[in-house]
Amino acid sequence: xxxxxxxxxxxxxxxxxxxxxxxxxxxxxxxxxxxxxxxxxxxxxxxxxxxxxxxxxxxxxxxxxxxxxxxxxxxxxxxxxxxxxxxxxxxxxxxxxxxxxxxxxxxxxxxxxxxxxxxxxxxxxxxxxxxxxxxxxxxxxxxxxxxxxxxxxxxxxxxxxxxxxxxxx
Amino acid sequence: xxxxxxxxxxxxxxxxxxxxxxxxxxxxxxxxxxxxxxxxxxxxxxxxxxxxxxxxxxxxxxxxxxxxxxxxxxxxxxxxxxxxxxxxxxxxxxxxxxxxxxxxxxxxxxxxxxxxxxxxxxxxxxxxxxxxxxxxxxxxxxxxxxxxxxxxxxxxxxxxxxxxxxxxxxxxxxxxxxxxxxxxxxxxxxxxxxxxxxxxxxxxxxxxxxxxxxxxxxxxxxxxxxxxxxxxxxxxxxxxxxxxxxxxxxxxxxxxxxxxxxxxxxxxxxxxxxxxxxxxxxxxxxxxxxxxxxxxxxxxxxxxxxxxxxxxxxxxxxxxxxxxxxxxxxxxxxxxxxxxxxxxxxxxxxxxxxxxxxxxxxxxxxxxxxxxxxxxxxxxxxxxxxxxxxxxxxxxxxx
Numbered sequence: 001x002x003x004x005x006x007x008x009x010x011x012x013x014x015x016x017x018x019x020x021x022x023x024x025x026x027x028x029x030x031x032x033x034x035x036x037x038x039x040x041x042x043x044x045x046x047x048x049x050x051x052x053x054x055x056x057x058x059x060x061x062x063x064x065x066x067x068x069x070x071x072x073x074x075x076x077x078x079x080x081x082x083x084x085x086x087x088x089x090x091x092x093x094x095x096x097x098x099x100x101x102x103x104x105x106x107x108x109x110x111x112x113x114x115x116x117x118x119x120x121x122x123x124x125x126x127x128x129x130x131x132x133x134x135x136x137x138x139x140x141x142x143x144x145x146x147x148x149x150x151x152x153x154x155x156x157x158x159x160x161x162x163x164x165x166x167x168x169x
Numbered sequence: 170x171x172x173x174x175x176x177x178x179x180x181x182x183x184x185x186x187x188x189x190x191x192x193x194x195x196x197x198x199x200x201x202x203x204x205x206x207x208x209x210x211x212x213x214x215x216x217x218x219x220x221x222x223x224x225x226x227x228x229x230x231x232x233x234x235x236x237x238x239x240x241x242x243x244x245x246x247x248x249x250x251x252x253x254x255x256x257x258x259x260x261x262x263x264x265x266x267x268x269x270x271x272x273x274x275x276x277x278x279x280x281x282x283x284x285x286x287x288x289x290x291x292x293x294x295x296x297x298x299x300x301x302x303x304x305x306x307x308x309x310x311x312x313x314x315x316x317x318x319x320x321x322x323x324x325x326x327x328x329x330x331x332x333x334x335x336x337x338x339x340x341x342x343x344x345x346x347x348x349x350x351x352x353x354x355x356x357x358x359x360x361x362x363x364x365x366x367x368x369x370x371x372x373x374x375x376x377x378x379x380x381x382x383x384x385x386x387x388x389x390x391x392x393x394x395x396x397x398x399x400x401x402x403x404x405x406x407x408x409x410x411x412x413x414x415x416x417x418x419x420x421x422x423x424x425x426x427x428x429x430x431x432x433x434x435x436x437x438x439x440x441x442x443x444x445x446x447x448x449x450x451x452x453x454x455x456x457x458x459x460x461x462x463x464x465x466x467x468x469x470x471x472x473x474x475x476x477x478x479x480x481x482x483x484x485x486x487x488x489x490x491x492x493x494x495x496x497x498x499x500x501x502x503x504x505x506x507x508x509x510x511x512x513x514x515x516x517x518x519x520x521x522x523x524x525x526x527x528x529x530x531x532x533x534x535x536x537x538x539x540x541x542x543x544x545x546x547x548x549x550x551x552x553x554x555x556x557x558x559x560x561x562x563x564x565x566x567x568x
Contacts, residue, residue, distance in 0.1 A: 002330055004298060004323035005337075008291075011321060015286075023266045036269050 051085035058090065065167055072168035073140075082115070082166070083107040116160040117144050186522025195514045195526050198534040200250040203542055205356045205378060206506045207247045212353035212379070213386015214240040215289070215345060220416065222342045228412045234559020235397065236390045237296070241289045242550035248281060250542050253533060273359050284352045288345040293557075294319075295338035299326045300562050315556060353382040360509060367442035368449075368513040373431045380424040385502035387417045388495035393550070395492055401560070407484050410491050411477075417498070418474035425467050428505075445520035453523060454512050457504045466501010470494050 030039035058079045059066045069075055080086050089105050096102070110116075122141040150158035160166075180193055218236035221229040252261045265282075268275035298320055305316030354375040361374025391413050398405050435443070450458050473494060481487070511526050529535045 002333060003325055004321065004330065005333075007321040007323060008294070012286075026262065026266050031267055036267070 050087055052080055053085075053087040053090040055079065058086065060090075061094065068165075069167045072165075074167065074169060082110055111159055111161050111166075112157070113144055113150070113160055116166075117142075120144075183525040183527070184522060185524075186517070187519055188517035188522040188524050189519060192514070192517050193524050195511065195524070197510055197514060198254070198526075198528055199511075199536065199539045200254040200534055200542070202503070202506045202510045203250040203539055204247070205353075205360075205510070206385070206503055207243050207250065207542070207546070208356050209353055209378065209382030209502065209506075210386050210389050211240045211244045211247060211284075211289075212349040212382040213384065213388075214243070214390050215349045215386070216383050217387050217390050217413070217416070219342050219346050219349075222339065223346065226412065228406075228408050231406050231409050232390055232394050232413065234296075234557075234562065235394055235554075236386075237289070237293055238553045238557065238559070239390055239393055239550055240386070241293055242553060243546045244281075244285050244289055245549055246542055246546045249545075250539070253538060253542070273355075273362065277355055277359065280352055280355050284345075284348050288341060288348045292338055292341045292345060295334045295341065297557050297562070298323065298334055299331050301557075302326050303563075304561075312556070350379060353379050360513075363513075365518060366513050367440065368446060368516070369509065371431055371434075373427060373434075377424070377427050377431060380420055380427055381502050381505055383420045384417065384424050385499055387413060387420065388498040388502075391417070391491060392495040392499070395488075397554070403560075405488060407487065410487070411481075414474055414477060414491060414494070417494075418471070418478065421467065421471055421474065421498070425471060442520055445516050449512060449516050449523065453515050453525075454508055458508050458512070461504040462501050462508060465497050466504060470498050470501070 028038045028040065031037070033039040034042070055078050062079075069077075084107055086107055089107050093101060093105050096105070119139055120142045122143045148158055148163070150156060184193060214236045217229070218233050218240065220226050221233040221236075252258050255261055264272075264275050265278045268278065270276065301316045301320040302324060303326065305313055305320060308316060357375035357378030360369045360378075361371055364370045391410065394413075395405060395410075435446070473490060477487070477490070482490075514524075515526060516523050531537055
């Protein structure tokens with residue numbers, strides 16, 4: 001084999017070896033252990049603080065509401081969808097008497113028109129996705145401006161929950 | 170006005186009709202327009218070089234070396250618009266060290282590397298090795314070192330070794346043609362396989378990209394050849410230019426036919442996206458599609474080049490035509506990329522609304538950044554032409 005071809009092949013060999021070495025050096029050590037990704041990413045995510053609990057932990061103390069909710073349209077909604085993250089509440093609220101719960105353990109009690117509007121306000125995109133095509137997951141669309149509008153003169157808020165029980169709408 | 174209302178006002182002033190929230194801002198900006206544009210210039214310039222080498226069109230000899238060096242200069246920069254588009258550019262190498270076969274972009278990294286190292290680098294190396302050995306012995310200082318380094322301190326320039334170089338160079342070019350098709354077809358594939366976007370999702374996309382790449386690459390080499398010859402105060406080889414123009418004409422016809430076919434198919438089939446796309450091309454894309462890409466970038470060059478096939482004006486007039494036409498063609502292909510990349514993001518996938526593309530002069534995704542990545546290949550090319558001037562090479566017949 002001529003000298004220059006040998007040298008060229010040598011350069012390519014060095015390049016390929018260098019690439020393979022660099023690959024080993026740069027590749028995260030946990031890559032490929034569990035699949036085509038960095039396995040440590042899962043571990044690192046478990047170190048993040050938790051905020052949400054499981055639905056059953058609400059039922060321990062709030063059984064009646066759960067029974068009520070199971071009969072209505074909202075039966076598939078987790079409590080935390082409306083009331084916010086409840087891990088801390090579920091762990092520590094039992095230690096306090098009713099009415100003595102510190103603010104840091106209190107959960108949201110959304111009751112205004114806009115709170116229900118998050119899911120139920122009429123929306124062009126939502127109609128196409130949820131109303132027309134998949135009837136089973138239909139979310140009732142309400143025009144908040146027209147449906148029982150608040151009487152501004154009387155200064156009454158006319159909240160949705162005045163008529164609809166949010167746990168069994 | 171309150172801050173959030175001011176922000177909302179600015180956002181709403183960009184959109185018409187109904188768009189999904191993630192469609193308001195265009196994620197793929199002008200840098201993603203440049204990526205297929207620059208890659209196309211590479212593939213096109215290489216195809217022109219291979220016309221001389223493989224298809225033995227000897228009249229193209231003056232442009233062979235220029236075409237190769239042009240392809241190489243642009244290839245070195247081809248991925249840079251992508252890298253500078255990334256939010257974390259320093260992580261760009263990860264696509265190469267942990268590639269997955271289901272990722273089109275990860276495999277592109279290797280297609281790119283194959284084309285850069287195995288095709289372009291090897292072809293140029295074998296083509297210039299003897300000259301680099303000779304120039305290395307003749308020059309002094311840094312230049313001498315560069316020639317010695319590039320020729321890997323080899324000395325063998327016997328006729329036998331040179332003949333072997335020529336043979337290997339020929340084989341590399343033969344491999345290079347399908348590789349060039351692969352390289353740019355792949356860029357088209359990346360867009361054409363995005364099935365959620367009716368403006369992109371067509372199997373014709375790789376072929377359209379390929380032929381528009383050839384058109385732009387040939388036009389680029391044509392203009393570089395004219396400018397270089399003027400700078401060197403040499404006479405233009407009109408036979409060579411006429412032949413390039415002829416091939417430009419042929420490939421432009423194919424490109425025009427393919428794009429026309431794509432649009433006619435789209436119009437005839439008139440799928441549910443049709444009305445939204447119809448309003449798009451006659452609205453936001455009217456100037457870039459019909460005027461810049463269609464009329465100035467395709468129809469005018471086609472008619473002019475077509476006329477030149479049976480009526481040859483005086484060389485002086487032809488020279489002027491050969492300067493203006495490539496510029497028009499290059500502009501047309503740039504706007505073709507623009508219409509694909511930007512156009513595909515301007516309409517909502519709900520087909521109910523449109524957004525607007527706005528970018529600034531400065532910033533990571535601004536016009537200056539884009540201009541930088543278009544200018545740097547020319548600087549690299551100037552350096553390569555200084556180091557490896559094709560006109561100083563010893564004449565070889567490439568048989």
